[in-house]
Amino acid sequence: MKNIALVAHDGKKATLLEWIGKHKPFFADKNLFATGTTGKLISDALQQPVQCMASGPLGGDQQIGALIAEQQIDWLIFFWDPLSSQPHDPDVKALIRLAVVWNIPVACNRATADFIIHSSLYQQDYQREVPDFSAHNQRLHKNK
Numbered sequence: 001m002k003n004i005a006l007v008a009h010d011g012k013k014a015t016l017l018e019w020i021g022k023h024k025p026f027f028a029d030k031n032l033f034a035t036g037t038t039g040k041l042i043s044d045a046l047q048q049p050v051q052c053m054a055s056g057p058l059g060g061d062q063q064i065g066a067l068i069a070e071q072q073i074d075w076l077i078f079f080w081d082p083l084s085s086q087p088h089d090p091d092v093k094a095l096i097r098l099a100v101v102w103n104i105p106v107a108c109n110r111a112t113a114d115f116i117i118h119s120s121l122y123q124q125d126y127q128r129e130v131p132d133f134s135a136h137n138q139r140l141h142k143n144k
Contacts, residue, residue, distance in 0.1 A: 002074045005064045006034040006042055007056065007095070012079035013038060017045050019079075019110050023117055033067060035060030061091040065098045071130065076106045077113055103128050 004027075008016040020027065020042060027046055034042055036055030043050040053060040067073045076099045080092060099106045105128075107113035116122055 003031045003033065003067075003072055004075045004077060005067065005073045006032060006038060006050075006077045007061065007064065008038045008079040009056075009081040009084060011081035011084050013041060015110060016077070016079045017041055019113060021045055026117055033064060033073065035064065056091065059091075061095045065091075065095045068095075068098045068102050068104060071102065073104060074128075075104055075116065078106065078108050079110070079113075080108055101131070103131055 006016065006020075016038070024046060028048070032042060032046075032048070032050040033039075033053065034050050035053050036058070039050040039052030043052075053063040064073065064076070068076065076095070078092075078096065096106060096108075105116050105122075107116050
């Protein structure tokens with residue numbers, strides 16, 4: 001079962017909900033995680049449980065980032081609003097950075113989400129390459 005994290009800035013929540021509604025059958029067998037209000041809206045729209053974190057500005061982005069670092073998230077859908085100033089912009093960048101570090105697909109807009117959801121790779125039991133950070137983790141122990 002795939003674990004999908006869903007995040008949307010206020011200006012993009014309606015877009016995300018519309019997109020999710022269009023693909024409702026796809027989400028039926030997925031474990032969903034989301035930030036605050038977005039999670040409640042998604043749960044209502046899909047009529048299925050969503051594990052809700054805190055609101056993004058209150059640490060929800062970081063909670064989802066921790067799940068990514070623990071390899072518990074397979075895909076991040078983050079409909080962010082590039083035209084609105086976000087007080088927690090560093091958290092947003094950190095979340096996207098973690099998705100890249102841990103090599104999970106990230107969709108920041110509807111077009112990318114469409115490409116991923118319709119990919120033949122996503123329909124298979126695709127096993128992403130998990131980076132090996134053992135050399136990085138041991139770098140301080142080499143000089144002892």
